Amino acid sequence: MKHDTSFSVLTGNTIDTRSFKAGSVIFREGDEAHELFVIKSGEVRIQIGNRTVRELSAESIFGEMALIDNEPRSATAIAITDVELVPVAEKQFLFLVSQTPYFALKVMRVLAERLRATNKTLV
Numbered sequence: 189m190k191h192d193t194s195f196s197v198l199t200g201n202t203i204d205t206r207s208f209k210a211g212s213v214i215f216r217e218g219d220e221a222h223e224l225f226v227i228k229s230g231e232v233r234i235q236i237g238n239r240t241v242r243e244l245s246a247e248s249i250f251g252e253m254a255l256i257d258n259e260p261r262s263a264t265a266i267a268i269t270d271v272e273l274v275p276v277a278e279k280q281f282l283f284l285v286s287q288t289p290y291f292a293l294k295v296m297r298v299l300a301e302r303l304r305a306t307n308k309t310l311v
Contacts, residue, residue, distance in 0.1 A: 205272045214265040221254030221261050223275045230271030236263045255281050
């Protein structure tokens with residue numbers, strides 16, 4: 189059963205966005221983290237060292253792990269194409285999790301999907 193893990197609800201027209209040109213580093217592994225990102229448009233590569241972990245497109249989130257465990261970034265995020273991102277600060281993230289159980293469940297589903305994909309690469 190495929191779950192809806194689209195975060196398009198956070199990418200409305202009135203939301204502040206951040207743009208990055210193709211090839212730009214959005215954040216680096218080891219950086220301090222204060223927000224996650226929703227991709228409004230474009231594609232982002234997540235990599236650890238020189239190894240691509242995944243490529244994400246519009247309505248996906250990334251950078252959520254650091255908000256959940258308060259650890260530094262575990263990977264580097266690079267814009268594959270020109271991208272427009274919606275930053276979600278920790279305070280807003282905590283508000284969404286507390287007020288919208290479905291949002292929290294969607295974040296957990298993303299984490300579970302990514303963990304399963306990582307486990308498959310270890311076998």
